[in-house]
Amino acid sequence: MKKSYTPCEKIPTCKILGVNIAAINMEWLVNFLVDHIKSLSGQYICVSNVHTTVMGYEESDYRAILNNSLMSIPDGGPLSTIGRRWGYVKMSRTTGPDLMKEIFELSSNKGYRHYFYGSTESTLKKMRINLLKDYPGLDIVGMYSPPFRPIAAMEDEKIMQQINETKPDFIWVGLGAPKQEKWMAYHKDKINGLMIGVGAGFDYYAENIKRAPLWMQKFNLEWLYRLLQDPKRLFKRYLRTNIKFLWLIKRGV
Template sequence: MSINLCGVKLDQVTLDEAINLIVDSAILGNIPKYVVTPNAQHILLLQNDMHFSEIYAKAFLVVADGVPLVWASRLLKKPLPGRINGTDLFERLCQVAAEKGLKVFLLGGRPQAAENAAKLLQQRHPNLNVVGTYCPPYGFETDPAELASINSKIKTAAPHLLFVGLGAPKQEYWMYQVHQELEVPISIGIGGSFELVSGAVPRAPIWMQKSGLEWFFRLIAEPRRLWKRYILGNPHFIWLVFGQWMRQSLAKKTS
C-alpha cells in the first residue's frame, strides 16, 4: 500500500518490511531495481523536476526518511508506519547481508567515508562481504571515461546490494540511468549515510532523531552547507502539506 504526499507516492512499510522486501529481491536478482529514501527536501525537488518524478514513479520502494513526512501523513489521515531512516536502513541491510552471504558495494560519500564505514561495519559484522568502495571525483557525472570506469568497477565486483551516497537528486539520476546496465539486484540511495556511520559527521542523539529535531542538529553541525535546505525548505514543505490538507478538507465538505 502507498499514500500520496504532495504528489509523491510513499510506500506504507515498516523498516523490517522494507528490509525483507529488499533482501528477498536481492537474493532472487531477477530484474535490477532501485530504492529511494525521500525526505522533505526531496518532496520539494519533486514538485518541479519531471525527470526526478519519473525516477520516483519507477522505484521499487519509496520509503520516508524524515519525521516531517510521517507527521504530514498523520495530518492527512493516511499515516505511515514510521520513519525509515536511510542510515538505519544501510546499517541493518549490512547486518542482514553478513548473515545471508550477500555482497555489498559502497559508492559515493566524501573521500575515505565509504572505506571507513565499510571497515567499521566489518568490525561489527565479520562476515560482511564488502566487494568494493569508491568515491567518485567531483563532476564525475559529466565525464564519460569516469562513468565507464565506475560501471566497470561495479560490474566486476557483482554486488547484490549497491549503496549510493551521492546526494539528491544526483544519486537518483545516476541509479536510474545505469541500474539495468549494472545488473545489480538492488541499488539504494542513502545520501550522507557513509559520513554518519564512519563518524566523519556526528549523528544526532536518538531523542532528537525520534522527536523530529535531527534537522536542527545537522544544521548546527554543518550550517554553511545546510542552511538553505532547512531555513528556506522547511517552511515551503509545511506550506505544501497545508495546501494538500486544505484541498482534502474542502473535498470532504463538498462530497
C-alpha cells in the same frame, strides 16, 4: 541488462506533493528486501525527505525519477507523520543509515555482497574500517569514489563493468540529493544489484558526522541536529524547503 523485477506484492504508497512515498515501516521494508533481493537487480530505492519531496514538487524531471524508482522510502519524519494522518497507520520513518544497519546485521548469515559508490577516498577508507569492526564478516566487494568532474561515457561504462564484475546484492550510493537519484535512474537496469541512495549515510558510518540522539529522532528533529553540525551548508536549504513544505501541506496541495 534486462529488468529482472516482477512485482511479487504491492508496495503501498502515499502521494505527498506529487511524490509517491512508500507507506511502509522498517520491518516491512527489511522483510521485502530479504524476500525479493535476487529479483531486484537493476532497480533503485530513493531515500526521501522533506527536501527531496519539495524538489520533486518543483521539478517534474526529478519527480519522475523519484516516482520511477522501486520505491521512495520515508526518511524524513514529517513524511511518515503525514502518512499516518492520512490513514496509513503503519507508516513510520525508515532512514537510510537505519536501513543500512538492518541489512548489515543480516548480511553475514544471508551472504549479501555490498558495493559502495560515492563520497571521498578518505571517507570510504574510514567507513570500511568501522564496518568491518562493527559487522565482522561483512562482504565488501568494492568501493569507488567518483571524481567531482563530469564522467565521460566510456569511463562510466568501465565503472559499470567494474561494479557488475563484483556481483553485488546491494549498491549503496552516497552522492547526496539530487545527484544520487539522477545517477541511479540513469543506471537503472544497467547495473547488477539493488541501488539505494543513502545521502549522508557514508559520513555517519565513517563517523564524520554524528546521528542525532534518539529522543530527537523520535520527535522528527534530526534535521535540527544536522543543521547545528553544518549550519553554513544547510541553513538556507532547510529554511526554504521546510517552510514551503508546511505551507503546501496546509494548502492541501
